[in-house]
Amino acid sequence: MKLLLTSAGVTNPSIHDALLDLLGRPIGDSTALCIPTAQYGHPMVDPAMTWRFISGTSDLAMCGLGWKSVGVLELTALPSIGQERWVPWVREADALLVAGGDAGYLSHWMRQSGLADLLPSLHDTVWVGLSAGSMVLTPRVGSAFVQWESPAGDEALGVVDFSICPHVNGEGRPGNTMAEAQVWAAGLPNPGYVIDDETxxxxxxxxVDVVSEGRWALLDAAS
Structure with missing residues (x-):
């Protein structure tokens, strides 16, 4: 897969250009499936927020970017309908738009649904993650981000070899502080990228490349 791991979606021209490069075609010529599953695992997300993400009316620029088509892939439904139905949907999509929420909940349902096993075969598909939708592909999310008690603790899918602390937007702004991010990184066995919403x-x-119009850092507890 080709990965675009964001903190808050496609928030600026640099991230937008990176998405176009990964797709290899205009967004208007590309099809997408949005995956809202992580939102149901987070206590701060309500059904209205999930609808805004799916409908593209959220402030988080993902589903409303002008795709040729957008469908909804709800992972909790997949085990009950059979892979012969949903696997072709995934293979035909140019991009998977993966909402934020709880990364542990998302990781659990990616395994339960079979989507995690399918990822290595999706060579040309672009994974566009938002917050937890990015963190789910890392080895560990860090205990500070665990809301739903996953059987795997804070372990995620390990598609990449680094962790991500999103929304490190600076003092006085919504999100996390650099001091909190440093504590988070100290508890990891692997390097971690600290990114703000413009990264x-x-x-x-x-x-691995960083695309940013904001601030970011790479922290390694072992160094």
Whole structure:
């Protein structure tokens, strides 16, 4: 897969351009499936917020970017309908738009649904993660971000070898502080990217790049 791991969606021209590069075509010529599942695992998310994400009317720029088409892939439904139905939907999509919420809940349902097992075969698909939708692909999310008590604790899918602390937007702004991020990083066995809402990380064929019009840092507790 090609990964665009964001804190708050496609928030600026640099992240928008990175998305276009990963797609290899205009957004208006690309199809997407949105995955809202993580939202149901977070106590601060209500049904209205989920609808705004799906409908593209949220302040978080994901589903409302002008896609050729957008469908909804709810992971909790997939085990009951059979892979012969939903796997073709995923394979035909150009992008998966993955909402924020609780990364542990999302990780659990990615495993239960079978989507986690499918990821290695999706070579040309672009994964566009937002907050927990980005964190779910990391080895560990860190205990500070655990809201739903996952059987796996704070372990996620380990598609990449670094963790992500999103929404580090500075003192006096909504989100996390750098001091909190440093405590988070100290509890990890692997490096962690600290990113604000104007920053994203791209991963293509194992090559990691940071796209930012804001602030970010790479912290390694072992160094």
């Amino acid at each position: 994203a990380i791209t991963v293509v064929d194992g090559s």
